[in-house]
Amino acid sequence: MRVAIFGGTGDLGRGLAVNFAAAGHEIVVGSRSQERADQAAATLRGDLPEGAFVPMENVPAAETGEIAVVSIPWEGVESTIPPMADALADKVVISVVNAIEFGKGGAVAVQGLPGGSMAQRIQELAPEARVVMAYNNLPAARLQRRERIDADVLVCGRGKAARDRVIELSEAIPGVRALDCGTLANACIIEGSTAIIINLNRRYGGEAAIRIEGLHNA
C-alpha cells in the first residue's frame, strides 16, 4: 500500500513510518516544502535504509497516497488540513493527533476542542475524507525501535469499511491488536487517554500502552 504520512518525523509519525515501511508499504513523506520533505525522508532512510520513502509536498503527497496518516502537532491542524482537503476526498485519513497540554499536574487532555476531538475536527476540515482515529496511544519510542508491542490499537472512525482498512494496516506493527471502537463520537476519550499514559510513564517509569482484557472474540 502507498501510505502518505504528514508529520513523519514527529515521535509517533516516525515510529509508524518505520513500521509501515518495514512491512513493505511505500511511504510518501509529505511536508510543506519539497526541501523539508527531502530532509524528513532522509531521516527515515537513516532509521530504515531498506525502506521506500518518497518525499513530496503535502498536496501531491495526499493525491498520491492510497491512505493518509496525519501525525502533525495539534496546533498545526487548522492550517495544514484545508489545503489538502480536496486531495484527501474519499480517502481513509488516519488521525493520530492528540490535543494535550502540560501544566503543574502533568499532561491534561485539552477540553472543548472544535468538533469535539482532533479527529472530528480533521473530519470537519476535510469533509469528504473518511477519517479514522488510531495509533494515538502507542509508545512512540518503542515503535521507533520496532519492538514487539503487546498493546491494543483503539480504532474509531467514519464507516466500518474505513476502520477495517486501518485494522488491516495495523498488521504491519508487530504485536498489536486493533479493535474496532465504532464511530468518531468517542475519539476525544481515546485521544485524551494519551495524557494519562504520559502521566503514568512519568510516575512509574516505562513506555506504557493500553491493553483491553476480557474480550472473547477479538
Next chain:
Amino acid sequence: MRVAIFGGTGDLGRGLAVNFAAAGHEIVVGSRSQERADQAAATLRGDLPEGAFVPMENVPAAETGEIAVVSIPWEGVESTIPPMADALADKVVISVVNAIEFGKGGAVAVQGLPGGSMAQRIQELAPEARVVMAYNNLPAARLQRRERIDADVLVCGRGKAARDRVIELSEAIPGVRALDCGTLANACIIEGSTAIIINLNRRYGGEAAIRIEGLHNA
C-alpha cells in the same frame, strides 16, 4: 474500614460492596430512606451472607463512613450530593459515576458536563470532601461474581493522601492493580473510557477491563 456506599445495589456499587465486605470491611449502605436502605442491605446480604452490611439513610451513612463510595446514576448526582456535603467534609469520597448516553452508534461519553466530569462535579457539590475517581471501568458482573480481575484501577483525585487511601482500599479486589493517575483534571477521560469498554463488549463479546502494559515500577 467502615465504607459507606451510596447506590450499593447498582451494578458496579453492588460488585464493589461485595468485594469490600468479603475483604472484611464494614459496609454502610446509604439510601434516601431507611426502608430502601434496608432493602439494599438485604440484597447485599443475599450476595454475601457473611458480609457486614449496615443500612442507614444517606446523611447518617455519610457521617458514619470513614470513606464513601458514590455509585449512583449520574442523573442523580445533583440532588443526592448537596444534602450530604457537610457530612462528607474532609472525607475521601470515591466517585465511580460515569456519564454515558446510548444512541445509534452505541455508548457515548456525555460531553460538556458541569465541572468537566462527574468526579469534578461531585467535588464542586461537596467542596470540603476529597474526591477520588476510581473503579469506573471495572466489569461489574465479574466483580459481583468475585472473580479475580487482572485489570488496572485508574485512580485520580484531590490530593495524594486521598489517592493513596483508595489505592490501599483497592487491595480488597482480587487481581486488580491500582495506578495513581494524578489530579482530577483527566477524570473525564477515565470516566468516558467506560463507553468504549461497553462498545467493545458489545462488538466482541465479553466483560472487558483496561490493563496498562509497560510500566516499570507499578
